[in-house]
């Protein structure tokens with residue numbers, strides 16, 4: 001066993017080619033910030049990616065912060081949103097759905113953060129979306145989002161295209177609602 005990192009409450013880890021070199025990096029999404037307390041968990045999460053060294057079991061995996069502002073990060077998914085060859089990260093948190101896009105710099109990588117939706121913010125203890133997944137239904141590329149937080153059984157899944165998700169950020173969700181009630185394809 002070899003320790004890669006020591007971030008408490010790691011909940012999702014996922015591979016993504018952040019710098020477009022056709023070699024994956026590791027993304028680590030803790031579910032809550034260090035020492036966060038119920039019911040609102042008001043400590044932000046360190047969303048991190050790790051460089052994989054040439055000798056993964058001998059050298060340290062260098063951590064890099066993608067974002068340190070979101071609380072209760074429950075779901076992440078990888079998609080090349082802008083088809084530039086670098087993987088982008090979709091994140092579902094108490095604060096909504098965010099898209100993180102890397103840009104290669106002379107030294108390292110910088111990130112652009114875009115809020116695509118807020119989700120249900122009425123119940124402060126269970127706010128925002130909980131899961132997000134990029135995939136396909138048939139040949140149709142689809143973003144799947146679960147509404148609300150923590151109640152996957154009773155909440156609905158929404159199926160949106162990239163364009164529909166981008167458009168939803170301009171709408172105001174009605175009470176007890178998350179994203180526009182659209183659309184199941186397939």
Ligand SMILES: [Ca+2]
Nearest residue numbers: 017019021023
């Ligand atoms: Ca890479």
Ligand SMILES: [Ca+2]
Nearest residue numbers: 080082084086
């Ligand atoms: Ca991209």
